[in-house]
Amino acid sequence: MLELRHIHQRYADQPLLQDVSLQVAASEVVALLGPSGSGKSTLLGITAGLQAPDAGSVWFDDQDITALAPERRRFALMFQDFALFPHLNVLDNVAFGLVEQRHSRRQARALATQMLEVFGLAALAQRRVWNLSGGEQQRVALARALITQPRVLLLDEPFSALDADLRVALRGEFRARIQAAGMAALLVTHDEQEARAMADRAVRLVDGRLLATW
Numbered sequence: 001m002l003e004l005r006h007i008h009q010r011y012a013d014q015p016l017l018q019d020v021s022l023q024v025a026a027s028e029v030v031a032l033l034g035p036s037g038s039g040k041s042t043l044l045g046i047t048a049g050l051q052a053p054d055a056g057s058v059w060f061d062d063q064d065i066t067a068l069a070p071e072r073r074r075f076a077l078m079f080q081d082f083a084l085f086p087h088l089n090v091l092d093n094v095a096f097g098l099v100e101q102r103h104s105r106r107q108a109r110a111l112a113t114q115m116l117e118v119f120g121l122a123a124l125a126q127r128r129v130w131n132l133s134g135g136e137q138q139r140v141a142l143a144r145a146l147i148t149q150p151r152v153l154l155l156d157e158p159f160s161a162l163d164a165d166l167r168v169a170l171r172g173e174f175r176a177r178i179q180a181a182g183m184a185a186l187l188v189t190h191d192e193q194e195a196r197a198m199a200d201r202a203v204r205l206v207d208g209r210l211l212a213t214w
């Protein structure tokens, strides 16, 4: 289980997160709501280990992992701006995490090829990512986040660039995979309908505090 305990963060003397605590169980999806600038992406970054909080701790399965490097957490973070590797093609962007986990390049590409099928990207495997459409890039980022079978899945506005049909299809795909793999998932979204469709419950960041919403 993922647990955030009493997280505090401030920038330039302005408090952003104040005593934020949250638990997300295995197979649970929690939606993280809140206005623009309220600290949602910051909280995901702290959870992923990209930045240390000013105070507070991050726990996984009763271990304090606050000081653990991001690549050792087996968490996947899908960034709001995708952060794909521009010099790699679609297939190698998706395979990257597996190569990092010491799979052979051949095996990584074979698994990535399957993942591309799931996300309707098979025909784009050899394309460079920088000339893909926004929705195509978003699907590459989703495939890349799921392929390493993370223990925790952190999604920052994951479906925002997709058309309505694709969005509905991928929500279902994600839910099923999260449950099958027993992942804990934190989903940042502005879309209340999406939160309702995907999440078991929702919390909202308001003035630096986390409020249970439903």
Ligand SMILES: Nc1ncnc2c1ncn2[C@@H]1O[C@H](COP(=O)(O)OP(=O)(O)OP(=O)(O)O)[C@@H](O)[C@H]1O
Residues within 6 Å of the ligand: 011, 012, 016, 034, 035, 036, 037, 038, 039, 040, 041, 042, 043, 080
């Ligand atoms: N490293 C930093 N230094 C200074 N200020 C920062 C830093 N990182 C984030 N901030 C500020 O903290 C606030 C919260 O940013 P954050 O990206 O977490 O918001 P958000 O809730 O994800 O917003 P959005 O919905 O627009 O994505 C913003 O005002 C941002 O400018």
Ligand SMILES: [Mg+2]
Residues within 6 Å of the ligand: 040, 041, 042, 080, 156
């Ligand atoms: Mg954000």
